Amino acid sequence: MQKEFFVNTLNVDDDFTDFFLVKDISVKIGSNHKKYLDLTLSDRTGDINGKKWDVSDEEEMNLSRIKAGDYVKVHAQVNEWNNTRQLRVLRIRKGQKEDKLDLSEFIKAAPEDPEEMYEFLVKKAESIGDEGLRKMALKFLTDEKSRLLYYPAAMKNHHAEYAGLLWHMKRMLMLGERACEVYDILDRDWIVCGVILHDMEKLNEIQSNELGISPGYTFEGQLLGHITQGIKTVELMAREIGLDAEKTVMLEHMIESHHYEPDFGSPKKPMFAEAEMLHYLDMVDSKLFDYEEALAGVAPGCFSDRVRTLDGRMLYKPTFSKIK
């Protein structure tokens, strides 16, 4: 069955029935003490939040059978709340085999072939001059090849898509190499290795199926997060490879400080130039990704919905925008 309605082209007041993929789903209790269903629906063009109000106990039983990663058919209306489109779900049921869905309509994927992105990263890792750093980067890429080919970089935010982690690493690397040309105090080996390893433990922080859809955090990811997990893993890898103590600590510091703020998970701020730059490469790539996402499908000359990850800003799409 072909999809007719896609997330990024839904307009306020549309009333429609179509299939979506469930990203997350839960029954909550509203301020009026009534239960409601809160869910995120997605397709290859994006995500949208939906609510189904006044859920009865019996309905809750049925709804509990729908899980993240399931396909559902919904009848809904598009409302606007706080300058953001939201679905008022009127009916919802789980998708069935007979629906014969074309899965490519639902899966959001990085725009480049995962194998090619992977090869790009391996070539860059091979070009690292410092033997220890080269071994670290290559060990990670080799050991984790199979998961890297599909893993997203997040559950919901930036690069929450099939092979999103590779895409994030590739563009950070491209930008990082240019930054090394402009700021010649930067050491390319550390930038390349830092980019490749900075989010390595996203693989164990978030769960993902082979379509790059994440149903949630892992136990360790929930309690520790990819920064702490990354430091632990670098320690183990360094011991295996025989990386010297100073380099090990410096790599750990790059991972530790890449989110910059304690509130975002970094206990320390960067203390050497390559670590400083790593943070900004990460920021630039995640923010511009958010622009691409939020403005896809928006008509030139118009504004996006509010973007939570960009402080709730609405973004403008100029008439010359290259975003489709």
Ligand SMILES: [Fe+2]
């Ligand atoms: Fe990170």
Ligand SMILES: [Fe+2]
């Ligand atoms: Fe990152």
